Amino acid sequence: MIQSIGNKSRSIEVAGGDNISPSAGGNSLRIEGISKTFVGGERVVEALRPVDLSISAGEFVCFLGPSGCGKSTLLNIIAGLEAASSGNIIVNDKPVRGTGTDRVLLFQEAALFPWLNIQKNVEFGLRQAHVPGKKRAEIARHYLDMVNLSGFENSYPHQLSGGMRQRAAIARALAIDPDILLMDEPFGALDAFTRDKLQAQVETIWSATHKTILFVTHNVREAVALGDRVIVFAPRPGRIIRDFHIDLPRPRSLEDHHLG
Amino acid sequence: MATPSISIPKKHVSTRWIGKLIRQLLFYVLLLVIWQLLASAHIWKDYLFAGPLTVLESTKALYQDGSLVTAILVSVRRLALGYGISLILGLILGLAIGSNHYIEETLGSLVVALQALPSVCWIPLAMLWFGLSEQAMLFVVVMGALFSITLGVDAGIKNTPPVYIKAARNMGSRGLALSTQVILPAALPSILTGLKQGWTFAWRSLMAAELLYNTISLGSLLEGGRDFGDIGQIFAIMIVIIIIGIAIDGLIFQPLERMVRRRWGFAV
Ligand SMILES: Nc1ncnc2c1ncn2[C@@H]1O[C@H](COP(=O)(O)OP(=O)(O)O)[C@@H](O)[C@H]1O
Ligand SMILES: [Mg+2]
Numbered sequence: 163m164i165q166s167i168g169n170k171s172r173s174i175e176v177a178g179g180d181n182i183s184p185s186a187g188g189n190s191l192r193i194e195g196i197s198k199t200f201v202g203g204e205r206v207v208e209a210l211r212p213v214d215l216s217i218s219a220g221e222f223v224c225f226l227g228p229s230g231c232g233k234s235t236l237l238n239i240i241a242g243l244e245a246a247s248s249g250n251i252i253v254n255d256k257p258v259r260g261t262g263t264d265r266v267l268l269f270q271e272a273a274l275f276p277w278l279n280i281q282k283n284v285e286f287g288l289r290q291a292h293v294p295g296k297k298r299a300e301i302a303r304h305y306l307d308m309v310n311l312s313g314f315e316n317s318y319p320h321q322l323s324g325g326m327r328q329r330a331a332i333a334r335a336l337a338i339d340p341d342i343l344l345m346d347e348p349f350g351a352l353d354a355f356t357r358d359k360l361q362a363q364v365e366t367i368w369s370a371t372h373k374t375i376l377f378v379t380h381n382v383r384e385a386v387a388l389g390d391r392v393i394v395f396a397p398r399p400g401r402i403i404r405d406f407h408i409d410l411p412r413p414r415s416l417e418d419h420h421l422g
Numbered sequence: 423m424a425t426p427s428i429s430i431p432k433k434h435v436s437t438r439w440i441g442k443l444i445r446q447l448l449f450y451v452l453l454l455v456i457w458q459l460l461a462s463a464h465i466w467k468d469y470l471f472a473g474p475l476t477v478l479e480s481t482k483a484l485y486q487d488g489s490l491v492t493a494i495l496v497s498v499r500r501l502a503l504g505y506g507i508s509l510i511l512g513l514i515l516g517l518a519i520g521s522n523h524y525i526e527e528t529l530g531s532l533v534v535a536l537q538a539l540p541s542v543c544w545i546p547l548a549m550l551w552f553g554l555s556e557q558a559m560l561f562v563v564v565m566g567a568l569f570s571i572t573l574g575v576d577a578g579i580k581n582t583p584p585v586y587i588k589a590a591r592n593m594g595s596r597g598l599a600l601s602t603q604v605i606l607p608a609a610l611p612s613i614l615t616g617l618k619q620g621w622t623f624a625w626r627s628l629m630a631a632e633l634l635y636n637t638i639s640l641g642s643l644l645e646g647g648r649d650f651g652d653i654g655q656i657f658a659i660m661i662v663i664i665i666i667g668i669a670i671d672g673l674i675f676q677p678l679e680r681m682v683r684r685r686w687g688f689a690v
Contacts, residue, residue: 286593
């Protein structure tokens with residue numbers, strides 16, 4: 163945890179991040195034989211057949227598939243919020259168990275805390291890591307600026323639109339400086355216009371921070387617009403059926419030049 | 423979320439609010455007139471029924487000899503102190519019951535059982551254990567509020583949207599920090615329901631207990647009115663007790679509820 167804070171101060175010094183080189187090579191994340199079977203009384207659901215995946219540091223990977231094919235289950239297992247029935251999750255060549263601030267999950271509902279204002283929401287993870295107040299505020303301001311939410315520090319989540327809440331949630335996740343961002347249909351509840359803008363913003367943030375991003379969607383266009391790689395899932399039982407590499411040039415979103 | 427669509431209904435609401443106020447005012451004026459007419463008609467004996475003018479006289483007398491203000495301060499202080507103790511104990515108990523299955527099965531079931539007991543039923547026990555004393559009054563208040571608050575906290579924890587807990591754990595929140603910074607605040611809407619029920623129970627049983635304890639307080643003034651055959655005083659104190667109840671609800675609980683409903687109201 164302390165180490166990840168150290169990283170944080172470095173990434174602030176190079177604000178803007180244009181001189182960070184993608185830490186190419188090396189596996190950021192290895193998924194080895196991860197499977198999940200839910201047993202509830204008589205009903206047994208094979209949510210995920212054993213999955214093997216290797217994801218490089220800084221890679222943008224989209225999980226694509228209809229609902230019920232185990233995408234959320236896999237993300238929750240990677241985040242350590244759910245136990246796998248078998249297999250190992252290996253982050254930076256070390257097997258991990260349980261949650262860790264090196265992997266942060268973003269939800270469709272943003273899941274901002276309604277009792278905290280936006281500034282305090284973004285500081286939440288840093289507060290858990292006992293980062294001193296001044297430092298916390300500075301880091302939060304940096305990431306709120308990155309998601310274009312400067313000026314909304316004192317607003318409460320209910321005062322923000324759905325898109326703004328998602329951006330605040332992204333800032334909250336980035337503030338912890340995780341290696342891996344796990345995004346579970348983060349824009350699924352937004353209108354098409356807001357969604358396009360946020361896709362562009364995520365691409366910008368990704369190229370500025372070079373996080374490894376796992377992005378779940380059931381929208382083919384979104385997957386191709388964002389991913390270096392699109393991994394296609396099929397349901398009943400949940401499993402991976404295709405793994406595409408997308409070599410389109412970046413930035414791909416038309417909206418990109420609107421962003422500061 | 424656009425401003426115009428908010429400001430138009432707001433204006434509408436404010437005119438409706440004034441209309442309601444006027445109707446209520448008319449109602450209470452009418453009530454006062456009927457009350458005075460009934461008193462002037464002398465249908466009941468004067469020591470059984472006091473008109474509004476008599477009640478006003480009694481209130482003035484109680485105010486002027488200082489006993490009204492002292493009594494209000496004494497009773498409200500007992501309520502505040504006992505309620506504060508219940509609040510702390512209730513938060514701890516509720517958190518324990520809500521987060522541990524074994525504590526819930528055992529202690530939780532006991533709290534549910536004790537909650538079923540009308541809070542005035544604690545008064546005889548309080549008198550026996552503490553005598554006619556300040557501690558007995560406090561004990562009655564604590565027992566009145568404690569179980570409602572505990573069950574409110576417990577219900578709040580059980581109904582917390584799991585996504586808040588997941589998000590918090592994912593960001594490194596554990597143990598006490600998770601409880602105080604996430605679980606309790608997330609449970610606030612339910613906790614507030616328990617807090618509100620707790621205070622009404624505590625207030626009612628305190629008034630009942632004070633009837634038996636003859637140091638100056640609202641309850642003892644009420645009982646005093648009976649002892650001295652002062653029907654004006656009885657009516658006056660009853661009205662004061664009603665007003666205090668409305669004031670605590672309107673100044674503390676309603677604003678809190680409005681704030682919580684607004685902030686917590688949006689879909690997570
Ligand atoms: N807690 C659970 N208990 C039982 N079955 C579950 C649970 N969570 C998910 N499932 C089942 O696992 C399958 C995969 O779910 P999920 O990972 O949410 O799919 P996706 O995110 O791709 O829509 C579904 O059939 C779902 O019903
Ligand atoms: Mg899902």
